[in-house]
Amino acid sequence: MKKMDFAQNIVKMERDLYHFAYKLTSDYDSANDLVQDCILQALNNAEKFMYADNLKGWMYTIMRNIFISNYRRMMREMNIIDKTYTVFQQSLIEDEDSDRFELSYDIKQLYRVIYSVPDELRVPFQMYVAGFKYREIAEKLDLPIGTVKHRLFFIRKRLKDELKDILDVGR
Structure with a gap:
C-alpha cells in the first residue's frame, strides 16, 4: 500500500477509531487524545503494516495497546503519588x-x-x-x-x- 493511500485510509476510519476510543475511555477528551496517539503511531510504523485487508483491525490493536500502556503508567504514577502523599501527611500529623x-x-x-x-x-x-x-x-x-x-x-x-x-x- 502506498504511503499516501495508507494515510488516506486511516483518515477515513477516524470516526470509527473515535467511537472505539470512547468505549475504552468513557471520556471525550481522553478519546480524542487516544485517537491522535493511535494515528501518529500508525503513521510512524506504516512500513510494519503487512495486510491491506485488515487495516482497521491493526489500528484497533494499536489503540488498545496504547490505552493499556497509558492505564498501567497512570496506575504506577498514582501509587507513587499516594505513597509520597502518605509519608508527607504522616509527617505533618506526627x-x-x-x-x-x-x-x-x-x-x-x-x-x-x-x-x-x-x-x-x-x-x-x-x-x-x-x-x-x-x-x-x-x-x-x-x-x-x-x-x-x-x-x-x-x-x-x-x-x-x-x-x-x-x-x-x-x-
Whole structure:
C-alpha cells in the first residue's frame, strides 16, 4: 500500500477509531487524545503494516495497546503519588513540634469527618477523589449513576458544613 493511500485510509476510519476510543475511555477528551496517539503511531510504523485487508483491525490493536500502556503508567504514577502523599501527611500529623500545627490539626479534622460517614457514602467519595468518573464509580459499585451523584453531593455538603471553620479561616 502506498504511503499516501495508507494515510488516506486511516483518515477515513477516524470516526470509527473515535467511537472505539470512547468505549475504552468513557471520556471525550481522553478519546480524542487516544485517537491522535493511535494515528501518529500508525503513521510512524506504516512500513510494519503487512495486510491491506485488515487495516482497521491493526489500528484497533494499536489503540488498545496504547490505552493499556497509558492505564498501567497512570496506575504506577498514582501509587507513587499516594505513597509520597502518605509519608508527607504522616509527617505533618506526627510531628508535634512542627510549625504547621494548624495544618496537621485541619487534616486530622478532615479525616475525622470523612471517616464519620457511612461506608456507602465514603467509598464513592474516596473513589471520586482518586480520579474515578461518575460512570466508573457506578459500574464498580453496581449503583445507578444518579445514586452516585447524590451520595457525592451529600458528602460534599456534609464536609462543607462540618469544616466551615477551617474554610472560613482560609479567606
